[in-house]
Amino acid sequence: MKKACVFIFLLFFLAASIAAGILTGGTPIAPEMIFDALIHPGGQGTMHTLLWELRLPRILMAALVGAALAQSGVIFQAILRNPLAEPYTLGVSGGGALGATISIMCGISGIPMVLFCFAGCIISISLVLGVASVKNFTNSMLILTGVIMSFLFSSIVMFIFAVATSRDVYASVLWFMGSLAAPDSGSIRIMLFLVAPLMLILWGFAKDLNVLSLGDEKTYHLGIDAKKAKTALLIAASLIAGACVAAAGVIGFIGLMIPHLMRKAVGADHHWLLPSSMLAGAGFLIICDSLSQTLIRPLELPVGVITGMAGGVFFLLYLIRVKPTEVM
Amino acid sequence: MGITCLGEDSVYRFTCDVHYLYDIVWERKNMLRALLIALCGAMLWSPGNLAALESSPHRIISLAPSLTREIYDLGAGDLLVGVTLYRPEAARSKEIVGTLTKLNFEKIFSLKPDLVLASKDSNTKTDIEKLMALGLNVVVFEGCTSLSCICDEFERLGSLLGKEHESEEILHEVRQKIAHIGSSIKGRKPVKVFWQMGATPLVSISDASFAGEYIRLAGCENIFADAPASYPRINIEEVIARNPDVIITVAEMESDSVQALWSTMDDISAVKNRRVYSLNADLVCQPTPRMFAKGFELVVKSLYPGVL
Numbered sequence: 192m193k194k195a196c197v198f199i200f201l202l203f204f205l206a207a208s209i210a211a212g213i214l215t216g217g218t219p220i221a222p223e224m225i226f227d228a229l230i231h232p233g234g235q236g237t238m239h240t241l242l243w244e245l246r247l248p249r250i251l252m253a254a255l256v257g258a259a260l261a262q263s264g265v266i267f268q269a270i271l272r273n274p275l276a277e278p279y280t281l282g283v284s285g286g287g288a289l290g291a292t293i294s295i296m297c298g299i300s301g302i303p304m305v306l307f308c309f310a311g312c313i314i315s316i317s318l319v320l321g322v323a324s325v326k327n328f329t330n331s332m333l334i335l336t337g338v339i340m341s342f343l344f345s346s347i348v349m350f351i352f353a354v355a356t357s358r359d360v361y362a363s364v365l366w367f368m369g370s371l372a373a374p375d376s377g378s379i380r381i382m383l384f385l386v387a388p389l390m391l392i393l394w395g396f397a398k399d400l401n402v403l404s405l406g407d408e409k410t411y412h413l414g415i416d417a418k419k420a421k422t423a424l425l426i427a428a429s430l431i432a433g434a435c436v437a438a439a440g441v442i443g444f445i446g447l448m449i450p451h452l453m454r455k456a457v458g459a460d461h462h463w464l465l466p467s468s469m470l471a472g473a474g475f476l477i478i479c480d481s482l483s484q485t486l487i488r489p490l491e492l493p494v495g496v497i498t499g500m501a502g503g504v505f506f507l508l509y510l511i512r513v514k515p516t517e518v519m
Numbered sequence: 520m521g522i523t524c525l526g527e528d529s530v531y532r533f534t535c536d537v538h539y540l541y542d543i544v545w546e547r548k549n550m551l552r553a554l555l556i557a558l559c560g561a562m563l564w565s566p567g568n569l570a571a572l573e574s575s576p577h578r579i580i581s582l583a584p585s586l587t588r589e590i591y592d593l594g595a596g597d598l599l600v601g602v603t604l605y606r607p608e609a610a611r612s613k614e615i616v617g618t619l620t621k622l623n624f625e626k627i628f629s630l631k632p633d634l635v636l637a638s639k640d641s642n643t644k645t646d647i648e649k650l651m652a653l654g655l656n657v658v659v660f661e662g663c664t665s666l667s668c669i670c671d672e673f674e675r676l677g678s679l680l681g682k683e684h685e686s687e688e689i690l691h692e693v694r695q696k697i698a699h700i701g702s703s704i705k706g707r708k709p710v711k712v713f714w715q716m717g718a719t720p721l722v723s724i725s726d727a728s729f730a731g732e733y734i735r736l737a738g739c740e741n742i743f744a745d746a747p748a749s750y751p752r753i754n755i756e757e758v759i760a761r762n763p764d765v766i767i768t769v770a771e772m773e774s775d776s777v778q779a780l781w782s783t784m785d786d787i788s789a790v791k792n793r794r795v796y797s798l799n800a801d802l803v804c805q806p807t808p809r810m811f812a813k814g815f816e817l818v819v820k821s822l823y824p825g826v827l
Contacts, residue, residue, distance in 0.1 A: 217625030237631055244653060245625050300644040356727075357750045358662060362643040365620055373624045373649040484623070489614065490604060491621040 194457045201470040205254075208474040208481075212250040213242075215481045217491065245373055252374040253480045253494075254473040255382040256439045257449075259431045261472025262390055264446030265453075265464055266428035269404040270421055271330050278432035278446035281337035281425070285344030286315025287436035292348050292363045296355055302377030305437045309381065312433025315340055320422065328421055368493035369440030371480050378438035386434045390469060393427055397461035400424070404459065442495050444502035445472050452509065575681035576634035576656075580616055580627055583641035586660060589673060589807045590636075592689060593682040600630050603641075622646055628653055634679070638662060640806070663806050664729050664749070666697070666736065673808050693808040697815060701736070704823050709739045712822065713763035713789065718780060721753045729806050730769070733818040739765075764788050766795040767821055769803055796821040 213229070214222060220238065228234060228242045263278040271280065279285075290311020294304040319336045326332040352360050399420045402409070432446070449472045450464070457463040479497040486492060580601035581587040588607045590599055596609060601616040614630060617623045619641055627635065627650065635655050637647050640662030650657045658679060663669045670690050677686025712734050716722040724730050725746035734741045742761040743751060766781060766789040781790045789795055798821065803814035820827055 217623040218629045220629075237629060240653065241625055241628055245628060295643075298644070301648055304645070353752060354748050356748065358640055362645075365643060366645075368620070370621070372622070373653070375645075375649065375652070484625075489616060489623050489626045490618055491623050493621065 194463050197456045198463070198467055198470075201467050201474070205470050205474040205477075208477040209250060209254070212253070212477045212481050213246060215485050216246050216249075217484045217489065219488075248374050248379060249371050249480065250477055252371050252379060252382065252439065253476045255386060256371065256435045256442065257445055257472040257474070257476025258469035259382070259386050259390060259435050259472075260442065260446040260476075261449035261453075261468040262393065262465055263428045263432045263435075265450040265461070265468045266393065266400065266424055267446070268450050269400045269461065270424055270428075271334060272404060272406060273330065273334060274451070275447070276334070278428070278435070279341075279441070279443075280334060281319045281429055282315045282340030282344060283312045283429050283432045284436055284441045285341040285348075286311040286313070287433060288363075288367060288441065289315075289344045289348055290437075291366045291440075292351050295359050295362045295366065296351060301375055305375070305377040305381060309433055309437040311344075312429070312436055315344060316426065316429040316433065320425065324422075328418055333425070366440050369442040369495045371439050371476075371494055372491070374438065381434050382438050386431050389427060389431055393424070393431075394465050396420075396424060397465055400461040400465075401459075404461075440495075442476070442498055444495075444498045444506075445476060448502045448506045449475060451506070455509070455513065576632075576679070578630065578632045578634070579680075580630060580632040580635045582616070582622065582636060583638035583660070584619075585641075585806050585810075586636045586638055586676070588805065588810070589676055590680070592807065592809055593677055593680060593685045595680045595682055598680065600632060601627060622650075624649065624653070628655070632656075634658065636660065636676070664727055665732050666811060669806050669808055669811055670694075690808060693812045696812045697736070700816060700819050700827065703826055704737065704819060707738075707823050707826070710764035710822060711740045711742050711762070713742050713758055713761070713766045715766060715768040716750060718768075721755055721758075722750055723753045725749050725751055730803060732811075733803070733815055734822075736815060737819050737822050739822055759784060759786055762786070762788055764792070764794065765822055766790070767818065768795070768797050769800050794821075 213225060218241075220241070224238055225242060228236075228238045231239070232243065260278050264276075267276040267278060267280055268274065270276075273280075287308045288311070290308040291304065293311075294300070294307040299307060319333065319340050320328075322336045323329075323333045348363070352363070355363075403417065403420060403424070435442070449468050453464055453468045453471055457467050476494070476498070479501060480494050482501075483492040483494045483497045486497075577598060578600045579590065579595070579598045581590060581599060582603055584603060584605045584607070587599070587602045587610050590596060591607060591609045599610065599613050601614045602610045604615055604618045606613070606615075614626070616627045616630070622642075633656060635650055635657045637650070637657055638660045642659075647657055647659055660672050660676070661668055663672060670693070673690060674683075674686050677683050714724045714730055714734065716724060723743045723746065724741065725748065726735070726741065726744040727749040731741055731744065734744075742758075742763050743753065746753075766787070778795060781787070781795050784790050798814075798817055802810070802817060805811075805814070816827060
């Protein structure tokens, strides 16, 4: 009963955050004008373009990225059984950053850049899983390989920075900060046609996640092929994270914080945990993005600044209040 | 060529001709390829240029501080409706459309500009493409590393804004000033210069940077002119080994702390002869014609004391 209440609350939260996202943005617009442009989707004019080509795609992007990162975080925490696990634990962000840096150095932009970046993510995932497979995918092996890969990739990025022109370095650093602004069609397509279906499919694996989160030994007794299930789920969760990185850069904290909060709210059953994390992540990132646009308007903050600060403070308070045994 | 008259001889000649043609094409393959790439590049990179010439713009947004300054130099400040946060004093009253790191796309779009000016130095390709995708008329200027490039781009800006006369006047004045400085240092012994951009880490400039042009024009030698990066990180031992006659430091850093950094390095002739200078970054790092002339004057004063 409590779970259902939380779920309904989260639906309202998402709806409210979308409304807030539509009503606030980079430039103030009167609500009646927004409403007018909203109910005439085929219309013309500045207001129309502003809403339909800038504001709504941005909200869609924030919702998808937020949901995807939160879900990916849930899966990583369940499989790796580590409270600090998050979507970037297996080095996805490092690979993505390297892909983005190389494409900036080569003057590639737009959709090819998104693909390049995604390729970087996939390469780093394959490397981590390949190395970890030698040691039978034990959790410590996975986490350590992920950390090592992140270091390796960031060193390569630093190496490129050392010999690149300042203009390219600057463009790369901007990319690292993450941005949901004016998403290009490539990013939106990846999120809509690759990530959204994958997220729904992964919901169906809630039972496997419940079992896997008990640990390898119990999984064995319950008759699930732990290695197979683990690999498949890790690949899926990393792909989701990689797509987010390719589409919006590295946005931190959502994939770490939302799963913890939701586990507190709806419990550790992944049938509830996965969808509520998606809803909460989507709503949270939309609100953070609105804040990033409005706090020092007309200037814009990197959205990672908001997720990091809001999330960090919130998460600290939560950790202080919660009993040590309940953290994971 | 008629097929009926093709004897064996003419077939041979024909094939030779084809081979010859083929050779010509093959030889010029790289040239053709470069031409093709340049053409594609030109088409992709500045589709706004042609459109902008049709009528002179009335609502301009400048996305680079140097462009904003140039627009004011040309007397077209009243056409500006939006600028970035770091702007010259004159543009205080204009709407702000973002910082150098983040553009507010909604704001830019809602100002309904008929011309958006961007620079390859200040704006990322991704941002520029996003603005173009919104149907805005975006014109992109080069990030210049030479005086002639700065002047050419200034001239382009002038004709874009219908201020050809003003741009010509300013360029004339700037060229005269630089020629005057050049003639006053003629015959002086060139010195070896270490141009320091930052202290931790120690960063210098190569010939591929904007400030490298000052040293070149002054007839002096930049000790890191051949560095592979335009802003290379330098090992201090290498500075000692190359033994510059003059050290010019550029930044907002305290000149005392710079002097302290070098004060123990008596082996460097610049330190021995007390020729370590600090220049204000705002005065020597702005790629506009007028600022270049001012910066050049400052640099020459440090390189050849007592000349100007």
